[in-house]
Amino acid sequence: MTGFPRWAWLPFAAGLALLAVPLLGMVARVPWADLAALLSSERALDALGLSLATCLVATALVLLLGVPLALVLARSEGWWVGAVRTLVTVPMVLPPVVAGLALLVTFGRRGLIGETLSAWGIEVGFTTAAVVIAQAFVALPFLVTSLEGALRASGAQYERIAANLGASPSRIFFRVTVPIALPAVVSGTALAFARALGEFGATLTFAGSLQGVTRTLPLEIYLLRETDSDLALALSLVLVVVALGIVAVSTWVTRRNRG
Amino acid sequence: MAEALTVSATIAGRGFDVDLTIAEGERVAVVGPNGAGKSTLLQLVAGSLRPTSGSVALGGREVASPTTYLPPHRRRVAYVEQRPLLFPHLDVLENVMFGPLARGVKRQAARARAVAELEATGCGDLVHRRPAQLSGGQAQRVSLARGLAFDPDVVLLDEPFAALDASVTPELRRLLRHRLHGLTTILVTHELLDVVTLADRIVALEDGGVVADGPVERVSASPSTQFLADLVGVNLLGGTVVAGNRLDLGVVELTGLYNDDLVPGHHGRATVAPDAISLHRSRPEGSPRNALRGSVVAIEPRGPVVGVTVDVGQRLRASLTPAAVAELELSPGEEVVAVVKATQVRLHPGD
Numbered sequence: 001m002t003g004f005p006r007w008a009w010l011p012f013a014a015g016l017a018l019l020a021v022p023l024l025g026m027v028a029r030v031p032w033a034d035l036a037a038l039l040s041s042e043r044a045l046d047a048l049g050l051s052l053a054t055c056l057v058a059t060a061l062v063l064l065l066g067v068p069l070a071l072v073l074a075r076s077e078g079w080w081v082g083a084v085r086t087l088v089t090v091p092m093v094l095p096p097v098v099a100g101l102a103l104l105v106t107f108g109r110r111g112l113i114g115e116t117l118s119a120w121g122i123e124v125g126f127t128t129a130a131v132v133i134a135q136a137f138v139a140l141p142f143l144v145t146s147l148e149g150a151l152r153a154s155g156a157q158y159e160r161i162a163a164n165l166g167a168s169p170s171r172i173f174f175r176v177t178v179p180i181a182l183p184a185v186v187s188g189t190a191l192a193f194a195r196a197l198g199e200f201g202a203t204l205t206f207a208g209s210l211q212g213v214t215r216t217l218p219l220e221i222y223l224l225r226e227t228d229s230d231l232a233l234a235l236s237l238v239l240v241v242v243a244l245g246i247v248a249v250s251t252w253v254t255r256r257n258r259g
Numbered sequence: 260m261a262e263a264l265t266v267s268a269t270i271a272g273r274g275f276d277v278d279l280t281i282a283e284g285e286r287v288a289v290v291g292p293n294g295a296g297k298s299t300l301l302q303l304v305a306g307s308l309r310p311t312s313g314s315v316a317l318g319g320r321e322v323a324s325p326t327t328y329l330p331p332h333r334r335r336v337a338y339v340e341q342r343p344l345l346f347p348h349l350d351v352l353e354n355v356m357f358g359p360l361a362r363g364v365k366r367q368a369a370r371a372r373a374v375a376e377l378e379a380t381g382c383g384d385l386v387h388r389r390p391a392q393l394s395g396g397q398a399q400r401v402s403l404a405r406g407l408a409f410d411p412d413v414v415l416l417d418e419p420f421a422a423l424d425a426s427v428t429p430e431l432r433r434l435l436r437h438r439l440h441g442l443t444t445i446l447v448t449h450e451l452l453d454v455v456t457l458a459d460r461i462v463a464l465e466d467g468g469v470v471a472d473g474p475v476e477r478v479s480a481s482p483s484t485q486f487l488a489d490l491v492g493v494n495l496l497g498g499t500v501v502a503g504n505r506l507d508l509g510v511v512e513l514t515g516l517y518n519d520d521l522v523p524g525h526h527g528r529a530t531v532a533p534d535a536i537s538l539h540r541s542r543p544e545g546s547p548r549n550a551l552r553g554s555v556v557a558i559e560p561r562g563p564v565v566g567v568t569v570d571v572g573q574r575l576r577a578s579l580t581p582a583a584v585a586e587l588e589l590s591p592g593e594e595v596v597a598v599v600k601a602t603q604v605r606l607h608p609g610d
Contacts (some may be wrong), residue, residue, distance in 0.1 A: 026555040159343055164305055164338040167361040170382055175357075179348040 007079050023240065030237050038234040046212040046219035047235065051197060054128060054216060058135035058196045063189060065136075066143040071177060073144070074151035077164045085148070092141040099137055100205025107206070108131065130207035135196035142195050143188035149179070150184030187250035194246045199241065263443035264317055264413055268303060268310035275299050275467040281413075286444040288458035288475070292486050295464040297447045301415045301536065304445065305338045306331035318412055332361070337406035337414045341421045343398035345390035351401050352386040358409030369408075376404040377445065380434060396427030407438060414439060416446045420453070432456055433520065436608070451490055454479070455528050456607050463487050476528070480574045493530045494575050497609060500527040508605060510572040513549050515604030526609035535603035536577035538567060538587060539596045549604065551575065551597045555589055569597050 030036065038044060075083060091099060107114045107124040114124060124130050158180055162172045178185065200218040207214040209223065217235055224232040263283040269276040275296045281287055289297050301306040303315055306322065306329065314324035317336070322329040345354050352373055359369035377383055380400045390398060399419060406414065419435070420428040436456055446457055454461055454475060461478045463471035463486065471478050471487060476497040482488040496513065498506040504517040506527045513529055521527055542550045553571035560566075564578045567589060575597055579587075589595070 158346060160307060160331075161338075161340075161344050161346075162357070162361070163307075164336065165358040165361055165405065166332045166335075167357070168332055171361055176346060180346070182348070 002056055014062070026233060026236060030233045034230065035234055035237075038231050039238070041231065043211065043220065043224075044231060044235060046213060047217045048238065050128070050131070050212060050215065050216040054131045054135060054172045055196045058132045058139060058194045059189060061132065061136045062140050062143050062192045063185075063194075066140050066188070066192070067147065067178065067185065069140075070144045070147035071151060071173070074148045075156060085145075088141050088144050090141075091138055092145070096138060096201030097197065097205050100134060100202035100207075103130070103134055103137060103202060103206040125206065126208040126210065126214060128207075128213055131203055132214060134202040134206045135199045138199055138202055139192035139196040142191040143185075146188040146191060147181065147184050150181055155182060183253045183256070190246045190250045190253075194243060197242060262316070262319060264304065264315075264445075266300065266303060266313075266315050268313035268315055268323075269297060270303070270308065270467075270574075271311040271465060275303075277464070277467070277469055279462065279472075281443060281445070283443055284441050285459045285460060285571055286439060286442075286446065286461055287460045288446055288454040289447045289462050289464060290449070290454065290487070290490055291372065291464035291470075292507035296467040298417060299467070300445060300464065301338065301417055301445065304413065304415060305336050306334050335409070335412040337409070337411035339403055339414070339416045339419050340407045341418045343390075343395075345398055345405070346394075347390055349390075351382065351388050351390070351393070352387070354390070354401060355405045355408045358405060362409050364401055364409075373408050376408040377401070379438060380404040380407075394399070394427075395423050396431060399423060399431060403435070403438065407442075412443065414442050414444045416444065416448075418447055418449065420450070422447075436520070437480070449490070451479075451493065451495075452529070452607075455495060455530060455609075476573075493532050494536070496529045496531070496555075496573050498527055498529070500525050500606075500608075504601070504606065508551075508572060511549075511551055512602060513551075514601040515600060515606040518608070520607045520608045521606055522608065528607045528609040530605045530607065531575070531599055531603060533566065533576045533578040534564075536575065536597050536599050537577060538569070538577055538583075538589070539598055540587060540597050543598060547601075549599045549601060551599075553595065553597060555591050555593045555595055558584065558589060559589060569595055571597060583608055 106112045109118050109125060117124060158176050159172050162176045198218060203216060204219060209215045209219045221232045221235050261283045262280055264281040266277055266279045277300060283309045291297055309323055309328055312325060312385040314321050317334060321327055322334055355373035355377055356369045359372050377386060380403055382400050382404060460477055461475050462469055470484050479491045479495040483493050496508055500523050501507050503521050504515055506513045506529050515529055551571040553569040555567060556570050557568040565581055565584045567577045567579055569575045
């Protein structure tokens with residue numbers, strides 16, 4: 001008994017091929033010899049630097065907002081909890097271009113909030129700040145949903161013990177809740193970072209594509225794919241490597257926590 | 260003695276209505292069937308529940324009422340639960356230091372206090388272990404050390420042995436006896452042995468209210484509810500320790516199994532199972548056994564056996580077969596001699 005019908009091997013192989021072959025195909029086309037030169041070109045460095053900087057800021061923002069958000073959600077009861085959880089999940093399944101449009105009509109010069117900001121001399125649309133907001137918008141749900149699940153599963157028992165021992169709510173948060181949930185925080189953060197790094201549609205719609213200002217790696221790859229496919233492939237390789245690293249980190253953390 | 264704790268509170272929706280005052284240093288065992296309100300009482304004292312009416316006072320200071328509420332971390336109440344629940348991300352020493360640090364003790368002092376407390380609970384060699392590397396008994400000791408390390412005013416113990424292997428409980432019970440000495444304690448338990456060895460006073464809860472409250476000897480000598488009668492099961496006699504195996508009951512001395520913990524001159528307790536007692540019309544000749552003279556108080560059938568209560572200065576219940584009762588022609592008021600082998604008498608320290 002193997003637990004599955006023998007014909008399942010067929011879709012197994014086809015599915016695996018669907019996932020692996022394009023990656024192998026890309027790796028095969030990467031201009032390995034010129035890689036160093038390509039990646040140190042001005043366009044490449046601009047895109048790499050911008051992506052790294054915006055993703056770090058966006059991920060920090062996600063952590064700052066997402067951990068307390070997940071905690072409140074995990075420890076609360078009531079009709080509104082379900083509603084908030086749905087709201088938090090929506091950006092995960094929303095087409096990114098729609099997310100970008102929503103951000104644009106809210107924070108853009110004529111937007112709900114953008115108009116007020118504009119009156120104060122603050123422009124958000126088509127700036128690096130817009131890139132960060134777009135990335136945080138799409139990445140936040142990834143941290144919140146995975147962390148909330150972990151916090152709910154572990155329960156509030158250690159928090160209760162800590163309170164009885166004399167720890168204030170803030171002390172409990174920093175000394176008990178966060179350290180115990182650290183594996184979930186790390187893997188949630190890794191996921192959020194990956195999502196922010198790959199963000200394309202919302203960024204393009206809300207922030208545009210200005211080299212060195214809003215043109216992140218995915219946007220640059222899209223623009224270069226026909227004019228300079230070698231550079232596009234080199235930059236893509238960087239993203240594949242980062243993705244592999246993130247998956248490795250998150251599996252390692254989960255496994256270490258279990259064992 | 261000063262009042263350490265006063266609970267005079269109701270919780271609507273749980274049918275909880277309890278009036279209880281505990282003096283400083285008093286050790287109270289709380290017993291009762293599941294759902295009687297034992298855990299509710301502890302949670303009310305710890306602060307995880309608030310009363311709908313009435314109040315909870317610690318050391319004369321009101322900490323909870325419908326209008327006031329002192330959160331758990333501002334009360335000095337230790338709460339040792341069934342499961343140790345040690346913080347998994349901290350080692351043993353850091354777990355025990357948590358309380359003192361949270362209450363503003365400097366790191367150095369907190370460390371010294373934690374080490375001392377761990378040594379007192381026999382965990383001095385475990386300081387750098389992770390909770391996952393401890394046995395159930397060790398973890399519960401550490402949990403106790405963690406609860407006591409911040410010098411609580413009141414110690415709450417919620418069935419501290421319930422989740423443990425039976426083989427480690429005697430040792431832990433002995434430890435608790437020493438560590439809780441002089442501390443105001445509420446111990447929730449289902450075990451008579453815990454009551455006998457760890458408490459001065461017994462409070463029985465049923466359906467959210469107190470149904471019996473008094474010194475352990477008195478409550479267990481005449482159990483007023485079915486639950487207490489079932490809990491007691493065995494006879495409990497109080498007296499003064501004469502030697503490690505002898506107790507002076509006032510009218511007669513009782514010999515039992517030797518116990519290291521007995522201190523001559525101090526209070527001691529003896530437990531005897533009802534079926535270990537035989538009744539005779541006169542003292543059997545030449546018997547080295549314990550013989551207690553008394554008069555029959557009550558005779559009542561209990562399933563296949565007959566329970567005979569004899570007043571030997573304290574009350575003693577014997578289980579006899581109906582045939583034996585008929586042969587002895589027992590009836591209330593009759594003089595009898597209750598005989599029990601020393602090996603059937605267990606002795607416990609009583610203070």
